[in-house]
Amino acid sequence: MDFASSFTYIPKAESAEDDLEEVEVQVDDDADVPSPAAPQGARFRRVEEKKIQVKKHKVKKANTNVLAIDLSTLASDAEMVAGDPILCASCGSVFSSHSQVESNGTWVCEFCNHANNVQLEEEEKPKNETVEFLLEPAASKTSTEGAGSQVVIFTVDISGSMCSSTEVPGNFKLKGNKANAFDLQAGDDRHQHLPGSNRNVTYVSRLQCVQAAIEAQLEMMANQTPNARVALITFNRDVTIYGDCLTSTPVVVSGDKLNSYDQLVAIGEQNKELKPIHESKAKLIEALMKLEEDGPTALGPAIAVSLGLARGAPGSRIVLATDGLSNTGIGAMDVELLLAEAQSYYEKLAVVALGQSTTINIVGIRGGDSIRMGMLGKMSDVTQGEVNLVDPLNILNEFASMLEAKIIATKVVVKLLLHKGLALVNIDASKLIPGVLPQASPASAVEEDNKTEQTVGNAYEDSELTFEYEVKSASKLEELFEERAKLLGLASLPDDKKHLPFQVQITFTKLDGSKCIRTITRTQKITSDRQQVENTVKAGLLGTHAWAQSARLAEQGHYEAAMVNNMQMNAVFARAPVKSKQSAQYAEGTSQFNEQLRSGLSKRSRALPQALAPSPAYASAAAPPAPYQAQQQAFNDDDATTTSILQFKARKAKKKMDRD
Numbered sequence: 001m002d003f004a005s006s007f008t009y010i011p012k013a014e015s016a017e018d019d020l021e022e023v024e025v026q027v028d029d030d031a032d033v034p035s036p037a038a039p040q041g042a043r044f045r046r047v048e049e050k051k052i053q054v055k056k057h058k059v060k061k062a063n064t065n066v067l068a069i070d071l072s073t074l075a076s077d078a079e080m081v082a083g084d085p086i087l088c089a090s091c092g093s094v095f096s097s098h099s100q101v102e103s104n105g106t107w108v109c110e111f112c113n114h115a116n117n118v119q120l121e122e123e124e125k126p127k128n129e130t131v132e133f134l135l136e137p138a139a140s141k142t143s144t145e146g147a148g149s150q151v152v153i154f155t156v157d158i159s160g161s162m163c164s165s166t167e168v169p170g171n172f173k174l175k176g177n178k179a180n181a182f183d184l185q186a187g188d189d190r191h192q193h194l195p196g197s198n199r200n201v202t203y204v205s206r207l208q209c210v211q212a213a214i215e216a217q218l219e220m221m222a223n224q225t226p227n228a229r230v231a232l233i234t235f236n237r238d239v240t241i242y243g244d245c246l247t248s249t250p251v252v253v254s255g256d257k258l259n260s261y262d263q264l265v266a267i268g269e270q271n272k273e274l275k276p277i278h279e280s281k282a283k284l285i286e287a288l289m290k291l292e293e294d295g296p297t298a299l300g301p302a303i304a305v306s307l308g309l310a311r312g313a314p315g316s317r318i319v320l321a322t323d324g325l326s327n328t329g330i331g332a333m334d335v336e337l338l339l340a341e342a343q344s345y346y347e348k349l350a351v352v353a354l355g356q357s358t359t360i361n362i363v364g365i366r367g368g369d370s371i372r373m374g375m376l377g378k379m380s381d382v383t384q385g386e387v388n389l390v391d392p393l394n395i396l397n398e399f400a401s402m403l404e405a406k407i408i409a410t411k412v413v414v415k416l417l418l419h420k421g422l423a424l425v426n427i428d429a430s431k432l433i434p435g436v437l438p439q440a441s442p443a444s445a446v447e448e449d450n451k452t453e454q455t456v457g458n459a460y461e462d463s464e465l466t467f468e469y470e471v472k473s474a475s476k477l478e479e480l481f482e483e484r485a486k487l488l489g490l491a492s493l494p495d496d497k498k499h500l501p502f503q504v505q506i507t508f509t510k511l512d513g514s515k516c517i518r519t520i521t522r523t524q525k526i527t528s529d530r531q532q533v534e535n536t537v538k539a540g541l542l543g544t545h546a547w548a549q550s551a552r553l554a555e556q557g558h559y560e561a562a563m564v565n566n567m568q569m570n571a572v573f574a575r576a577p578v579k580s581k582q583s584a585q586y587a588e589g590t591s592q593f594n595e596q597l598r599s600g601l602s603k604r605s606r607a608l609p610q611a612l613a614p615s616p617a618y619a620s621a622a623a624p625p626a627p628y629q630a631q632q633q634a635f636n637d638d639d640a641t642t643t644s645i646l647q648f649k650a651r652k653a654k655k656k657m658d659r660d
Helices: 071-075 206-224 255-259 261-269 277-289 299-310 336-355 373-382 392-404 474-487 530-534 539-555 559-575 580-612 627-637 639-649 651-656
Strands: 007-009 020-029 051-060 066-070 106-108 115-117 130-136 151-157 165-169 201-205 229-235 239-243 251-253 316-322 358-365 387-390 407-418 422-424 451-460 464-471 500-509 515-527
Touching: 007 530, 020 559, 020 580, 051 559, 066 071, 066 500, 066 539, 071 407, 071 451, 071 464, 071 500, 151 206, 151 299, 165 206, 201 206, 201 392, 206 229, 206 277, 206 358, 206 392, 229 277, 229 299, 239 261, 239 299, 251 261, 255 261, 255 299, 261 299, 299 316, 299 336, 299 358, 316 392, 336 358, 336 373, 336 451, 358 373, 358 392, 358 451, 373 387, 373 639, 387 392, 387 639, 407 422, 407 464, 451 464, 464 474, 464 539, 539 559, 539 580, 539 639, 539 651, 559 580, 580 639, 580 651, 639 651
Parallel strands: 007 515, 151 229, 151 316, 316 358, 358 387
Antiparallel strands: 020 051, 066 464, 106 115, 130 515, 165 201, 229 239, 239 251, 407 451, 407 500, 422 464, 500 515
16 A cells, blocks of 8 residues: 555645646637538538637645555565454454554554454564455365466457458568468569559458467467467357367357357356467467458457356456447447447446456457447456557557566455545546536445445556545544544543554455455554645656546546546646656656547537437437437547547556656
8 A cells, every 4th residue: 555645635724725726728629610612511521720729727736645555566475464354343444553452452443433342462463564364275276276377368350341451561471361361462463453553562451460469479378378278259240169279169159149148158158168378379370360251240249258258267368359349249339229238238248257357358450430449448447457449550569468467366355444534535527627517426335435345356467546535624533533532541642643544455366266355554644734745745656546537537528627637636746846757757648648538529529419419210219319328429439539548547557657
């Protein structure tokens, strides 16, 4: 557990005005307008020059009360404590090295002031801030959950659009899917050219690029992780399970089965027996290179089959490569009236994948129609996966990037507990943009305001969670300190005892199969001096947290609020003694992020009127969508903006800024 500053900031009522500042954001004003020269009824055209509109917002200064939980530490050993954790009967905090047992055998909980009767021998008391309890030892047989025996499933789109080619200068040779692939090489006399066309080029299909990328990964895995188990699944009008290409013959899933989630998962689970990659590599490559493009896109069914195959293998990874819209079977997105149903389906897949500790990575291939990354990306976002939208020739590097991070633990659940005088902060656009309605809490939310629990699934060597919190009020905090003093038999609590405790409880399964709970407990000093807080900020931690919060705002459709949130942190970096390199890294990342948001705003402003207009084909069957639904549809269709938003929320955002 790490903090963005050495102090927790407590704002005072009299300093409320000092905690406000003005930030500026740029919004592109480039909506389509009618061309003066165009005849009546002609299509709209975009103005040639963008008009930049600068908007000013008076907002609270950025909150520096942020903490990070670095899950990479689960790979290292911690102090082992015998027995079960001792819990506070009121709030559930675990007795820690910061806890104290009074002479009468009472432990006054430092989080909620509840008096607990405990009996502890001195050797049973934790000596370190980080301790670990063993819940269940590893099975005696060799565990199949280790990093070396991970399951990787390549789920590949082979629909007709995957034959679309990219023009590459020169004699570019790439293994392909067609027996006559040499006909595509530059300089072949049989290669036909249009008059005036460039002869010194090679045409490479999207599927060829995917084949080359997967082949490279199979070669690498056979050398570096020979016990890894790899499966190949393809989809077009059907879903074909090749598995490891050794254990069984290909299984084709078609017809009505493509509309049944339960059947799809069951079929996948029936074909999950896989040999290690050092045995199956040659056969997998052989099958891979014989793939041909044809037909529509049963993407939704293919993911369900992949999840079935991955069931029972915590730490498994699915790598989905596609260039187009799912339009066959369950999860089809090509009928506008069924988009809400499709969205619910992919949200369900995300929950299922998280529950079985399966990570879903998505590689979208540029050049085709929208793949609606807003829907598909949810699966990666929830499961600690990555998303990217790439040119076909860059796909090889992207596959490598998605598989290079090491899994260090599975079935990870993180519980964060704060002092009773603190509350967790959920980012809300209404605090940044006047007139925006506050975000409603989910009906299922039953969390207390000072604790939260989050299922992570797989933890990687670069996995991190960040949380924002605030002091409920200075007077409330003082009341709690006075209450604690009385319980300890003191007239008042000394200033050096007025600190705030924080505890994270992480339940996880190690790669050897043992199940543990690790607790980390730390304390923070308090201050009402903002300058004192900002003089000790950790730019890398604050910056990546700001990006993640802005990404959450953007997912809700609040692009302008997301930009304001980014610029708030920029103002902190201007005041604080931040390293110039970190400041530049944040500025560069924020510039890229905001540029995508501005682009998304422009696209959405053009898409909304069209989406809200009733379609002649459905005028008698359905009313046009509500503004929010149309806005969400525009978000789903904008793959470039959506991908950027998801990336600033994902693990790879951490790599954009140096850490202190």
